[in-house]
Amino acid sequence: MTDATTGADAPTSLQSVSDAEGVTAAAGFRAAGATAxxxxxxxxxxxxxxxxxxxxxxxxxxxxxxAQAHPVIWSRQVVxxxxxxxxxxxxxxxxxxxxxxxxxxxHMTAEAVGESLGIGAGDVVVCSTGLIGxxxxxxxxxxxxxxxxxxxxxxxxxxxxxxxxxxxxDTRAKQASVSEDxxxxxxxxxxxxxxxxxxxxxxxVITTDALxxxxxxxxxxxxxxxxxxxxxxxxxxxxxxxxxxxxxSGASGVTPxxxxxxxxxxxxCADLARQLQQDxxxxxxxxxxxxxxxxxxxxxxxxxxxxxxNNLFKAAVFGNDPNWGRVLAxxxxxxxxxxxxxxxxxxxxxxxxxxxxxxxxxxxxxxxxRDTDVLIDLGVGPYSATILTNDLTHDYVHENSAYSS
Amino acid sequence: MTDATTGADAPTSLQSVSDAEGVTAAAGFRAAGATAxxxxxxxxxxxxxxxxxxxxxxxxxxxxxxAQAHPVIWSRQVVxxxxxxxxxxxxxxxxxxxxxxxxxxxHMTAEAVGESLGIGAGDVVVCSTGLIGxxxxxxxxxxxxxxxxxxxxxxxxxxxxxxxxxxxxDTRAKQASVSEDxxxxxxxxxxxxxxxxxxxxxxxVITTDALxxxxxxxxxxxxxxxxxxxxxxxxxxxxxxxxxxxxxSGASGVTPxxxxxxxxxxxxCADLARQLQQDxxxxxxxxxxxxxxxxxxxxxxxxxxxxxxNNLFKAAVFGNDPNWGRVLAxxxxxxxxxxxxxxxxxxxxxxxxxxxxxxxxxxxxxxxxRDTDVLIDLGVGPYSATILTNDLTHDYVHENSAYSS
Numbered sequence: 001m002t003d004a005t006t007g008a009d010a011p012t013s014l015q016s017v018s019d020a021e022g023v024t025a026a027a028g029f030r031a032a033g034a035t036a037x038x039x040x041x042x043x044x045x046x047x048x049x050x051x052x053x054x055x056x057x058x059x060x061x062x063x064x065x066x067a068q069a070h071p072v073i074w075s076r077q078v079v080x081x082x083x084x085x086x087x088x089x090x091x092x093x094x095x096x097x098x099x100x101x102x103x104x105x106x107h108m109t110a111e112a113v114g115e116s117l118g119i120g121a122g123d124v125v126v127c128s129t130g131l132i133g134x135x136x137x138x139x140x141x142x143x144x145x146x147x148x149x150x151x152x153x154x155x156x157x158x159x160x161x162x163x164x165x166x167x168x169x170d171t172r173a174k175q176a177s178v179s180e181d182x183x184x185x186x187x188x189x190x191x192x193x194x195x196x197x198x199x200x201x202x203x204x205v206i207t208t209d210a211l212x213x214x215x216x217x218x219x220x221x222x223x224x225x226x227x228x229x230x231x232x233x234x235x236x237x238x239x240x241x242x243x244x245x246x247x248x249s250g251a252s253g254v255t256p257x258x259x260x261x262x263x264x265x266x267x268x269c270a271d272l273a274r275q276l277q278q279d280x281x282x283x284x285x286x287x288x289x290x291x292x293x294x295x296x297x298x299x300x301x302x303x304x305x306x307x308x309x310n311n312l313f314k315a316a317v318f319g320n321d322p323n324w325g326r327v328l329a330x331x332x333x334x335x336x337x338x339x340x341x342x343x344x345x346x347x348x349x350x351x352x353x354x355x356x357x358x359x360x361x362x363x364x365x366x367x368x369x370r371d372t373d374v375l376i377d378l379g380v381g382p383y384s385a386t387i388l389t390n391d392l393t394h395d396y397v398h399e400n401s402a403y404s405s
Numbered sequence: 406m407t408d409a410t411t412g413a414d415a416p417t418s419l420q421s422v423s424d425a426e427g428v429t430a431a432a433g434f435r436a437a438g439a440t441a442x443x444x445x446x447x448x449x450x451x452x453x454x455x456x457x458x459x460x461x462x463x464x465x466x467x468x469x470x471x472a473q474a475h476p477v478i479w480s481r482q483v484v485x486x487x488x489x490x491x492x493x494x495x496x497x498x499x500x501x502x503x504x505x506x507x508x509x510x511x512h513m514t515a516e517a518v519g520e521s522l523g524i525g526a527g528d529v530v531v532c533s534t535g536l537i538g539x540x541x542x543x544x545x546x547x548x549x550x551x552x553x554x555x556x557x558x559x560x561x562x563x564x565x566x567x568x569x570x571x572x573x574x575d576t577r578a579k580q581a582s583v584s585e586d587x588x589x590x591x592x593x594x595x596x597x598x599x600x601x602x603x604x605x606x607x608x609x610v611i612t613t614d615a616l617x618x619x620x621x622x623x624x625x626x627x628x629x630x631x632x633x634x635x636x637x638x639x640x641x642x643x644x645x646x647x648x649x650x651x652x653x654s655g656a657s658g659v660t661p662x663x664x665x666x667x668x669x670x671x672x673x674c675a676d677l678a679r680q681l682q683q684d685x686x687x688x689x690x691x692x693x694x695x696x697x698x699x700x701x702x703x704x705x706x707x708x709x710x711x712x713x714x715n716n717l718f719k720a721a722v723f724g725n726d727p728n729w730g731r732v733l734a735x736x737x738x739x740x741x742x743x744x745x746x747x748x749x750x751x752x753x754x755x756x757x758x759x760x761x762x763x764x765x766x767x768x769x770x771x772x773x774x775r776d777t778d779v780l781i782d783l784g785v786g787p788y789s790a791t792i793l794t795n796d797l798t799h800d801y802v803h804e805n806s807a808y809s810s
Contacts, residue, residue: 094730132730329537332643358504
């Protein structure tokens with residue numbers, strides 16, 4: 001993960017990121033994954049992460065979609081007091097737009113977890129992912145069965161099992177962890193998208209044994225997600241269930257500098273975000289859109305996002321066509337500060353457009369590698385940002401026209 | 406064309422629309438199409454429409470993209486005084502981001518047309534469509550050759566030839582005309598998109614022999630495009646070259662009521678808009694998204710557009726999957742006034758979601774017909790609007806990854 005991947009405001013740390021462990025990398029946590037029968041495929045579909053303390057500080061960010069799934073509505077309340085002791089997750093059903101019965105299911109799930117662990121239901125975060133509108137009696141039965149299965153299987157090395165159990169259309173489990181002087185941050189993610197918007201629901205659980213307050217966790221989490229998950233934009237669509245939860249056990253007994261913690265957290269988030277991009281449904285290119293020399297950071301993000309959401313540009317990249325005209329047509333729709341006829345565009349290191357006119361011949365651009373860089377130089381200021389996206393492919397259309405998970 | 410196609414504010418007239426004639430349906434106009442060699446396919450690629458008067462009133466609307474092609478920059482100036490006598494159009498090159506040489510080509514084109522017709526270059530609108538960045542000496546030579554070819558071929562029945570010559574990825578020419586008491590409005594269109602945004606460049610030329618001032622034309626044109634071309638949103642992308650020009654010859658000698666004229670003009674625009682939707686690149690469904698009971702018209706448009714631009718929804722329709730959860734997830738991203746848990750969604754007449762919960766079984770919905778209706782009842786007010794869009798298909802990806810026109 002280099003600077004360039006998330007822009008000028010990305011972490012500059014050289015921490016070594018491990019993908020061997022996720023939510024159980026930090027001390028004070030147990031986790032499990034199990035198969036409760038929610039998915040026709042018969043693969044694991046429920047996971048549990050438990051914070052054994054000594055403290056139980058939590059912070060979370062949720063989808064900004066106004067259409068919010070029942071688990072999101074529930075979990076917002078749970079984290080409101082800065083305390084949570086467990087996160088239960090299921091794939092195989094989003095439990096969104098499922099009526100009062102659906103909300104009751106979420107509530108019953110938290111109560112069942114609380115009962116099994118001897119904690120209050122109000123300290124149990126619930127996350128669901130899968131088809132919207134699915135949340136019938138069968139769904140409820142399977143989920144409650146899953147609570148029993150996962151509490152029985154809890155282990156201090158259960159992180160990888162939990163990470164595998166939350167996969168839906170993911171082709172691989174996603175974990176990342178970083179250890180500093182006596183404390184650790186680790187996490188797991190599922191989905192092929194982002195907090196808002198997202199290709200599919202993104203669920204992320206991050207744990208740390210650093211001793212920090214829930215306010216400090218909240219501040220660090222918002223700062224980290226802003227420059228990582230919020231800048232992955234696979235297809236411009238926002239899920240109803242997106243959730244990122246950060247729990248601190250304090251088990252290390254170490255209270256790091258807030259800045260050091262935020263940096264390590266950002267490294268973990270950036271690594272997970274990159275894994276989400278690399279596993280985006282049907283994608284054949286991982287595109288990093290670097291916007292430089294913008295008047296401010298918001299402009300850089302807006303310009304990058306307009307390109308990331310342009311279907312014509314994304315289809316061109318799929319076809320290995322360095323169609324820079326579509327880049328300029330996309331950014332021309334924004335109100336960012338720049339002169340469309342003073343913009344430079346480079347693709348994979350070749351400047352194909354200079355000051356609003358063709359520059360190097362497009363046949364010098366090789367778009368066959370999966371990693372694709374687009375550099376947009378607005379030429380008006382010192383700010384920059386990078387948006388990560390994917391191309392628009394036959395497989396994307398196929399997977400999303402035959403969705404069932 | 407029924408009311409439902411463009412919503413509550415659509416024309417209620419019963420005028421009979423003909424597609425046999427376009428820009429030469431009204432008296433006082435000649436047109437031509439010809440092959441100048443701009444396209445590798447060897448099909449017609451240049452068109453000319455001339456207003457022989459007695460008057461030469463004009464109005465136009467252009468792309469709102471800040472990245473504007475040279476012909477757009479030129480033509481904005483031409484129509485500024487409300488007078489234009491000819492429109493020259495080429496396919497095979499957008500002449501956008503082609504530097505000073507490109508603007509000079511547009512200027513030379515207008516001068517050549519003016520010289521041929523004995524009118525001022527400042528009364529010649531120029532429209533181009535094709536690949537951005539193409540505008541070299543060969544392009545210029547072909548375009549100027551096309552001016553000679555089309556002026557030689559001008560005819561009072563040349564409308565269909567002109568309509569054929571402006572096609573790019575269009576599979577058929579698009580014309581529509583309506584005749585009222587002694588006066589006529591007719592037009593032609595190319596493209597598979599809209600004024601802003603558009604799948605591909607949309608060029609529209611409309612002519613009338615009604616005797617109206619340029620201010621009256623302008624008012625009627627803005628009102629008509631607002632509820633027609635502006636509500637086709639094939640893929641959320643906006644072209645650099647979109648242009649809609651309306652010319653009045655006054656040759657009928659009849660001055661209709663402005664309201665009657667606006668209604669007839671809207672019928673022509675709505676018919677052409679529908680033809681654009683039906684010919685959208687690679688589409689297999691023509692989707693009409695009707696938003697009803699909105700608090701205001703802007704909300705209705707915003708909600709409809711959010712669904713029209715949601716790739717997950719569009720891919721689901723391609724797969725004949727009535728995935729109403731994606732509709733709700735899309736509208737949840739807007740700030741329109743409604744309660745996500747009080748919204749009804751119907752697909753092809755079957756209410757699949759009522760008050761934020763599943764209603765009729767989704768297997769009652771038949772999405773196999775090309776015409777697809779989505780009805781979103783926000784339940785908060787008396788306003789409505791309809792957005793026309795298409796599904797996201799393998800063919801869309803294919804055509805736009807292998808673009809060359």
